Amino acid sequence: MQSESDQVSLGHWFLRGMRGIFSLPSFILMTSFVGFSAFALESGVNRGEAVFMTLMIWALPAKMILIGSMVGGANLAACFLAVTLSSVRMMPMVASIVPEMRGAKTPTWLLLFLSHFVAITAWVFATQNLSNVPREGRAAWFAGFGMTLTLVNTLIVGLCYGVVAAFPPLVAGVLFFLTPVYFIASIWASARHSVVKVAFVVGVIAGPLFAIITPEFDILYAGIGGGTFAYLVDRFLFRRKIVPVSPEGEP
Structure with a gap:
């Protein structure tokens, strides 16, 4: 106690x-x-x-x-x-x-x-x-x-x-x-990783687009599709540019 x-x-x-x-x-x-x-x-x-x-x-x-x-x-x-x-x-x-x-x-x-x-x-x-x-x-x-x-x-x-x-x-x-x-302001300000900002930009574009194409499932499609696309962009475009450095200083 x-x-x-x-x-x-x-x-x-x-x-x-x-x-x-x-x-x-x-x-x-x-x-x-x-x-x-x-x-x-x-x-x-x-x-x-x-x-x-x-x-x-x-x-x-x-x-x-x-x-x-x-x-x-x-x-x-x-x-x-x-x-x-x-x-x-x-x-x-x-x-x-x-x-x-x-x-x-x-x-x-x-x-x-x-x-x-x-x-x-x-x-x-x-x-x-x-x-x-x-x-x-x-x-x-x-x-x-x-x-x-x-x-x-x-x-x-x-x-x-x-x-x-x-x-x-x-x-x-x-x-x-x-x-x-x-x-918008809080999500962008609290983003610590590039994938979050990429997903945010993709969502801003995909949200209105899916609202026109499939208004009943726009948020769902924009969330899953946009998030997956943002991950792939970050994984194969942004992170690939980061070259690891060995302890001896050689790439």
Whole structure:
């Protein structure tokens, strides 16, 4: 069992994590969720569904893909597969950050629970700040940040859903476009490898193209086909240019 001092320390780091809600990345994400409220409203998704998506799916791009698939007339299986494939990109983030959060006494179930809150904003912010937190307090710190960020944005969606309907068309349009702007900027800024940027460019081109050719499966085809094509381009074009150097300095 944890001692009283350990519990106080974990509570301290949990509160420190909660304070991350006042950071710039959190404010950008909260503003984007106002845009998501407008997106959900314009797409015919009701308030309860939008709130449920925010709380349970959490990652903003995945919700956009789900709504886009629904509006495009895709069936349930296609929607499920599209959202699943979009969420696979979170696996490397989880795999890289969980070892940083794990302490000697951190239970596995807690790490599995906290993995739900790993998305681009949480991952970037935690990567920048976890090194300043003692290892035994890192899980508590991330729990405070991730849970607060999720709950606050869920509340924002619930409150702003009806408000955005009363906005002038220009304001509603700006808020609507905050979501894709945030998505584009955050994905590009957080890209660590060339294949991610190649896939991003391919997706920007393939998305509208497949929307014209096969509107019901555009996201699915653009995701699988574009991702595969981006991997092949990166594997055989960009990485082939990297010449390995031997310890003696000879290629």
